Amino acid sequence: MSDHLQHISLPKGSLETQTTTLNLGPTHPATHGVFQNIIELDGERIVSAEQTVGYIHRAFEKIAERRPLYQITVLTDRLNYCSAPLNNMGWHMTCEKLLGIKTPKRVDYLRVIIMELSRITDHLICNSIVGVDSGAFTGFLYVMQYRELVYEIYEEICGARLTTNMGRIGGFERNFNDIVWQKLDKFLVEFPKAWKEFEDLFMRNRIFMDRLIGTGAISAERALNYGFTGPNLRAAGVDYDVRVHTPYSSYEDFEFTIPVGTTGDNYDRFLVRGQEVWQSISIIKQAYEKVKQFKGAEAEVYHADAPEYYLPEKELVYTTIESLIWHFKIVMGESDIPKGEVYHSVEGANGELGFYLISDGGRTPYRLHFRRPSFIYYQAFSELIKNNMLSDAIMTMSSLNLIAGELDA
Amino acid sequence: MTLTNEIVKQKLIEKFGDQLTNWEEPYNFLTFTAPKDLNIKILQFLYDDETLKFRFLTDLTAVHYPDRKGEEIAVVYHLHNLEDNIRLRFKVYTDEEKTEVFTATALYETANWLERETYDFFGVHFIGHPNLKRIMNVEEMDYFPLRKQYPLEDQTREDKDDEMFGRGGSIF
Numbered sequence: 052m053s054d055h056l057q058h059i060s061l062p063k064g065s066l067e068t069q070t071t072t073l074n075l076g077p078t079h080p081a082t083h084g085v086f087q088n089i090i091e092l093d094g095e096r097i098v099s100a101e102q103t104v105g106y107i108h109r110a111f112e113k114i115a116e117r118r119p120l121y122q123i124t125v126l127t128d129r130l131n132y133c134s135a136p137l138n139n140m141g142w143h144m145t146c147e148k149l150l151g152i153k154t155p156k157r158v159d160y161l162r163v164i165i166m167e168l169s170r171i172t173d174h175l176i177c178n179s180i181v182g183v184d185s186g187a188f189t190g191f192l193y194v195m196q197y198r199e200l201v202y203e204i205y206e207e208i209c210g211a212r213l214t215t216n217m218g219r220i221g222g223f224e225r226n227f228n229d230i231v232w233q234k235l236d237k238f239l240v241e242f243p244k245a246w247k248e249f250e251d252l253f254m255r256n257r258i259f260m261d262r263l264i265g266t267g268a269i270s271a272e273r274a275l276n277y278g279f280t281g282p283n284l285r286a287a288g289v290d291y292d293v294r295v296h297t298p299y300s301s302y303e304d305f306e307f308t309i310p311v312g313t314t315g316d317n318y319d320r321f322l323v324r325g326q327e328v329w330q331s332i333s334i335i336k337q338a339y340e341k342v343k344q345f346k347g348a349e350a351e352v353y354h355a356d357a358p359e360y361y362l363p364e365k366e367l368v369y370t371t372i373e374s375l376i377w378h379f380k381i382v383m384g385e386s387d388i389p390k391g392e393v394y395h396s397v398e399g400a401n402g403e404l405g406f407y408l409i410s411d412g413g414r415t416p417y418r419l420h421f422r423r424p425s426f427i428y429y430q431a432f433s434e435l436i437k438n439n440m441l442s443d444a445i446m447t448m449s450s451l452n453l454i455a456g457e458l459d460a
Numbered sequence: 461m462t463l464t465n466e467i468v469k470q471k472l473i474e475k476f477g478d479q480l481t482n483w484e485e486p487y488n489f490l491t492f493t494a495p496k497d498l499n500i501k502i503l504q505f506l507y508d509d510e511t512l513k514f515r516f517l518t519d520l521t522a523v524h525y526p527d528r529k530g531e532e533i534a535v536v537y538h539l540h541n542l543e544d545n546i547r548l549r550f551k552v553y554t555d556e557e558k559t560e561v562f563t564a565t566a567l568y569e570t571a572n573w574l575e576r577e578t579y580d581f582f583g584v585h586f587i588g589h590p591n592l593k594r595i596m597n598v599e600e601m602d603y604f605p606l607r608k609q610y611p612l613e614d615q616t617r618e619d620k621d622d623e624m625f626g627r628g629g630s631i632f
Binding site: 104105108110112113114116117148273275276277278289291296297391392393394396403405407409417418420422426427429430431459460 | 486487489491515516517518519521523524536538542545547549568569570572573574577581595596597605606612
C-alpha cells in the first residue's frame with residue numbers, strides 16, 4: 052500500500068487495503084478510439100498499467116505488397132485519419148524519391164498549403180478534445196466549424212472529406228479551382244480569430260491549468276529514448292522537426308519557428324500544438340503569396356511531367372493512342388518501377404511519419420513499412436500515467452493525440 | 461567539422477573492420493550489413509561515441525527474403541543523430557529457422573514494441589526482450605503473416621480466378 056494512505060487505519064484484510072484492477076476499454080467512451088488498458092488502481096491512483104493494441108489492425112503492410120504504388124495511397128488515408136492528406140503527400144513524395152520525379156515549385160507550394168491545413172485540423176481536434184475531456188465542450192463545438200471549412204476545401208480539390216486519397220504521384224489530379232481560393236481566403240480571415248478565442252477560453256483558465264499542469268509529464272531524455280517525435284517531443288523541450296531538419300516539398304523556402312515546451316506535461320503539449328497552429332497559418336499565408344507570384348503557363352502547373360506515372364487527362368485518353376497506353380499501363384500497375392530502397396519521412400501531425408519502401412522492380416513494393424509515430428510513443432503511456440489519478444490518465448491519452456488507425460496500421 | 465557519411469563509415473570500419481559489409485548509400489542514406497551477433501555492440505558504439513552520437517532509434521523492422529538460404533530474414537535498424545542530423549541504416553541477417561537476435565531494449569525503450577511487432581509478423585526472437593509476445597495479431601496465431609510464403613488471399617478460393625488483376629498468385 053502506498054504512503055499517502057497510511058494515516059488511515061483500515062482493518063486487516065478489508066477491501067480498501069487491496070488494489071483494484073480496472074479494465075478501461077477497448078470501447079470506452081472516454082478513450083476516443085479502440086484502446087484497452089488494464090489499470091491497477093490504489094484508490095484513484097494508478098499503480099501500474101498495461102496497454103493492449105491491435106484491435107483495428109488491418110494488415111496494411113501485407114496488403115501493400117500486392118498493390119501498385121498508386122493504390123497504396125488509400126491505405127495511408129486510414130493511418131492518421133485526422134490529417135489524411137498529410138499521409139497522402141508523404142507517400143507520394145516517397146514514391147517520387149524512388150522514381151526520381153522532380154516536382155515543380157508550384158506543386159510543392161500547393162502541397163505545403165494542404166499539409167499545413169491538415170496539421171491545423173489535426174491539432175484543433177486534439178486540443179479541443181483535451182478541452183472536452185476536462186469538461187469544456189464549447190471550445191470543441193466552436194472550432195469544429197473551421198474543420199468543416201477545411202473539409203470543404205478538400206472536397207473542392209479531390210471530392211472527398213475524411214479519407215481523401217488526395218493528389219497523385221507527381222502532383223495533384225486537377226488544379227485548385229476558384230472556390231478553393233475563396234474558401235481559403237475565408238478560412239485565413241476567420242479562423243485566426245476563432246483560434247484566438249479558443250485559446251483565451253483555455254490557456255489561462257485556472258481549472259484547466261490545474262487539471263493539466265504536472266500531469267503526464269516526461270523528461271526530454273526519456274522522450275528521446277522512447278522515440279517520441281512531433282509536438283509531444285517538442286513539449287519536452289527538444290526542437291526536432293522534420294520540416295526543418297530534412298526539408299521536403301520546399302519547406303526551406305518558408306520562415307517559421309518551432310515552438311518548444313519545457314516540462315513535457317499535458318499542458319505543454321496543449322500549448323505546443325496551439326502555437327504550431329499559428330505557425331501553420333503563417334506558412335499557409337506565405338505559400339499562398341508564393342503561389343500568386345507564378346505568371347503565365349507556370350501559374351497553371353499542378354503536376355510534374357512524368358507520363359509513366361501520372362495519369363493523362365481523360366480527353367487525351369479518348370483521342371490519342373499514347374495517352375491511352377499510359378493510362379492503361381498506370382491503371383494496371385504495369386509501369387516500370389526501379390529497384391531501390393527508400394526511407395522518406397514527413398512531419399506528420401503526430402511526429403515523424405516514415406515510409407520505408409523496398410522495391411525489387413516488380414509491379415508492387417517488395418516490402419513497405421510505415422513508421423507510425425503514435426505506435427511508437429504510446430509505449431510510454433504506462434510510464435506517463437503511473438502515480439497519476441485515473442482522470443489524469445484520460446487527459447494524458449487525449450493530449451498525446453493517439454489515433455487508433457495510425458497505431459494499429 | 462560537420463559529420464558526413466564518409467566519416468561515419470571510416471569510424472565504423474576502424475572499430476569493426478571488415479566485419480561490416482555491403483556499404484551503400486541509396487538516396488544518400490548510409491547503409492551496411494553486419495553479422496547478427498554484433499548488432500548490440502554496433503548500436504552501443506554508435507550511441508557512446510562522442511563524434512557519432514546516434515542516439516535516436518527511428519525505426520526497427522524486418523524484411524523476408526525467402527531465396528537467401530540461411531539468411532532469409534533481415535532485421536533493419538534506422539538510426540538518427542539528431543544533433544548533426546545524419547541518418548544511418550544497418551541490417552543483420554538471420555536464418556528463418558533460427559531467428560535469435562539480441563534485443564535493443566536495454567538501450568532504447570522504442571525497441572520494445574517495434575521488436576514485438578517484428579516478432580509478431582516475422583517471428584524474429586529477440587533474446588533478452590522483457591515481454592516478447594504478439595502485439596497486433598491474436599496470441600493463438602501460429603504463423604508469422606508477413607513472411608512471403610503466406611499469400612494475401614486464400615489460395616483455395618475458386619470464385620476469384622482473375623490472374624490479370626494479380627489475384628491468381630502468378631504475377632507476384
